[in-house]
Amino acid sequence: MDILVIGCGVSGLTTGIRLLEAGHRVTIWARDMPGSRPLPQPPAVTSEVAAAVWYPYKAYPQERVNAWGAAAYRVFRELAAQGSPEEHGVVMREVVEALPQPAPDPWWVEAVRDTFRHARAGELPAGYIDGYIFAAPVIDMSIYLGYLQRRFMDGGGTISEHTIASLDEAFAANPIVVNCTGLGAREVVGDKELYPSRGQVVRIRPRGFHRVVMDDYGPNKVAYIVPRVHDIVLGGVDDEHNESVTPDESVTAGILARCGSLVPEMANVQPDDILAVVCGLRPARSTVRLEREEVAPGRIAIHNYGHGGAGVTLSWGCADEVVALVSQS
Numbered sequence: 001m002d003i004l005v006i007g008c009g010v011s012g013l014t015t016g017i018r019l020l021e022a023g024h025r026v027t028i029w030a031r032d033m034p035g036s037r038p039l040p041q042p043p044a045v046t047s048e049v050a051a052a053v054w055y056p057y058k059a060y061p062q063e064r065v066n067a068w069g070a071a072a073y074r075v076f077r078e079l080a081a082q083g084s085p086e087e088h089g090v091v092m093r094e095v096v097e098a099l100p101q102p103a104p105d106p107w108w109v110e111a112v113r114d115t116f117r118h119a120r121a122g123e124l125p126a127g128y129i130d131g132y133i134f135a136a137p138v139i140d141m142s143i144y145l146g147y148l149q150r151r152f153m154d155g156g157g158t159i160s161e162h163t164i165a166s167l168d169e170a171f172a173a174n175p176i177v178v179n180c181t182g183l184g185a186r187e188v189v190g191d192k193e194l195y196p197s198r199g200q201v202v203r204i205r206p207r208g209f210h211r212v213v214m215d216d217y218g219p220n221k222v223a224y225i226v227p228r229v230h231d232i233v234l235g236g237v238d239d240e241h242n243e244s245v246t247p248d249e250s251v252t253a254g255i256l257a258r259c260g261s262l263v264p265e266m267a268n269v270q271p272d273d274i275l276a277v278v279c280g281l282r283p284a285r286s287t288v289r290l291e292r293e294e295v296a297p298g299r300i301a302i303h304n305y306g307h308g309g310a311g312v313t314l315s316w317g318c319a320d321e322v323v324a325l326v327s328q329s
């Protein structure tokens, strides 16, 4: 079938690849392309800003998120074992999530069960009582989005710059449309449930540190340290309903202070160590919208947006489900 995908972030590209692999002819239309705005301008596509570590953050419902996340985990782990991270940007890292009090296993544990354990005394930063330790993929989006674009085009897909005001414009070109517009779905389908959750990260030069460390609930919340292929991403903030993509210096100072307090190796980051400060708006929603909708006779929309802080984490699982929904058409 001919399928038109709207959106060229991680959701649109991954979905496009899986649809090509299933034998369809696929075109992507997008308002913004990854990499279209060079730094220091704010990145145009949220996916460019993702840290990105595999972690089901701010995405619901748990049962579907678990299945999508587990599927994507397997794909990323296989990718990390092939070729070079210079080519695809994916590496496996040890993750330490520090917790201020004893906690049960997390709801998403099944996907990482084979490497998951609670931290032993002495493995945690000062001031923490418990912790989760597991292996997870870290996806360097500065490399990975280019890899996805190449893989999509090598598979026969086409990408063009095209902004739509509503899905009607897309249906005028093709009867099956996959909506991967992220936060753009507020305008494209008038989704009032979707809202921005602003994030800001500081990219610093590498400093021989290779573990992901995070605190979401403890004295340094929210802090995360994500060593990528050529740099380290320090975060973060989660500022709901704030639409600004301009870096805020006081937020940068807070991120550096919290990360330095969480991990001594991140203390004393000097201005010269900072490569970039970037912001992005997570497409937050009470639940990810992944469903098939018959908009009119013969006109099928498949929605795949609203992944919150986990669009990369869920990408391959969601893409597989889109392929299954297309096959019902």
Ligand SMILES: Cc1cc2nc3c(=O)[nH]c(=O)nc-3n(C[C@H](O)[C@H](O)[C@H](O)COP(=O)(O)OP(=O)(O)OC[C@H]3O[C@@H](n4cnc5c(N)ncnc54)[C@H](O)[C@@H]3O)c2cc1C
Residues within 6 Å of the ligand: 006, 007, 008, 009, 010, 011, 012, 029, 030, 031, 032, 033, 045, 046, 047, 048, 049, 050, 051, 052, 053, 054, 055, 162, 163, 164, 165, 180, 181, 182, 183, 184, 185, 187, 188, 198, 199, 200, 201, 235, 236, 279, 280, 281, 282, 283, 304, 305, 306, 307, 308, 309, 310, 311, 312, 313, 314
């Ligand atoms: C600071 C930060 C850190 C994050 N860290 C992580 C992490 O560690 N792990 C993780 O899994 N996730 C992380 N995320 C979340 C992740 O970035 C998002 O969930 C994900 O990028 C959403 O991808 P998407 O492809 O759905 O949307 P987007 O990347 O926003 O792409 C949307 C696409 O749709 C296009 N579009 C929109 N409107 C229109 C229109 N009207 N017409 C045509 N095209 C349109 C856009 O131009 C773009 O191409 C983070 C986010 C932030 C901000």
